[in-house]
Amino acid sequence: MSHWLFNKEHKMFRQSVRKYFENELLPHVVAWENAGEIPKTFFKEISNMGYVGIRFPEEHGGSESDFITEAVLLEELGRYGTGGIAISIVYHLTALSLIAAFGTEEQKEKYLEPAIRGEKIATVAIETKRNEQLSSTRQGNGYQLNGNKTFVTNGVSADFICVTANTDDGLNLFIIDCKLPGVLVQREIKKLGWRASDTADLVFEKVNLEQSQRLGSEHEASEQLKQINQWFYVMLALVSISLSEKSLEDTIRYSKERKQFGRTINRFQVLQHKMADMAVEIEKSKNLTYRALFLLNEGEDAEMEATMAKVHAGEMAKKVTDSAVQVHGGMGYMMETPIQRYWRDARGLSVIGGTTQALTEKVSSLLQSTLEKDTKEYTKS
């Protein structure tokens, strides 16, 4: 984890978060996966530790730190919050980031502040383009929302959701209280991985919304998401990297203990190379991700870098955790080691938040416009 991006304060913060998660989170992961539930008290506890409010303004209960401090939190969550705990927090923080960036003072008081205090759980149900499943029609001064959204993390446990819906041929973002009449959990879905976090299909049936529940101006959602997705992609990449790093560490440790043919398996060159390849893949992902993190922390646009980071990290995590299973041999296939969970968790990381294929398309179209911009920039004089 040593890198010039992280200063002395970031390193001290990492030490304290790691200790906290080792003691207060890791011992519960298996039980929470088996129960299919993250206790609400966990949100309260990490809020009390100041972890939820890291980047949010002090006036709303946060500590107004930088992106790099929050990145440390996400990396440590990726290591210890396997089984979907890290993913649940990523969606929670994404919703809060939307409200912090685009919400009115009233919206921040009503939603952001109690979430920072650990009293409310949030999530997002978003599409960056036209939302085929959900639409909102104008009704008096407000809107009526109808339709559904498949696969929503924290869909059962959330108190409020940031939702995109089409209105008059433009995309809007709304904050929706889950207790509003017409907001229904259609079904809770069982998953290959991330079993501690709940995932639901949601239905919105004639949900009446006040104008004050729209986030930002009319038809601004695509632009808002373009901005917030940069941090969302980096958060997912950071979780992918630290999950992969943890599975490499566990693999190296196991290879030094397991004996076959009279020697420990770390003496087999074929396995040494496999572990070296895992490390190289992780390092490549880190460099892409830390560059995007650096740009965001400097307040610069990182759309291309963040998208590339998410694409690479999602694919890398699949490869690295698969190699971890292989080096563990039969033991890697057994539920009694965390290696199988790393592998199951990693499989979702190239799917959620935009699949590798869809985001590669995006990188490709960004490349075309960047080339034009760069050509103009360097030939203008």
Ligand SMILES: Cc1cc2nc3c(=O)[nH]c(=O)nc-3n(C[C@H](O)[C@H](O)[C@H](O)COP(=O)(O)OP(=O)(O)OC[C@H]3O[C@@H](n4cnc5c(N)ncnc54)[C@H](O)[C@@H]3O)c2cc1C
């Ligand atoms: C466990 C889980 C939790 C989730 N939680 C949330 C949540 O909290 N909030 C939320 O909003 N969403 C959530 N999602 C939705 C998630 O973001 C989508 O599943 C993901 O973006 C893929 O969309 P899809 O499932 O519709 O797949 P599809 O888009 O139907 O993809 C099917 C295939 O088509 C390919 N494809 C699709 N588009 C393109 C393209 N443009 N170019 C090339 N190939 C393409 C895909 O790569 C894939 O191979 C969650 C999903 C999962 C699995």
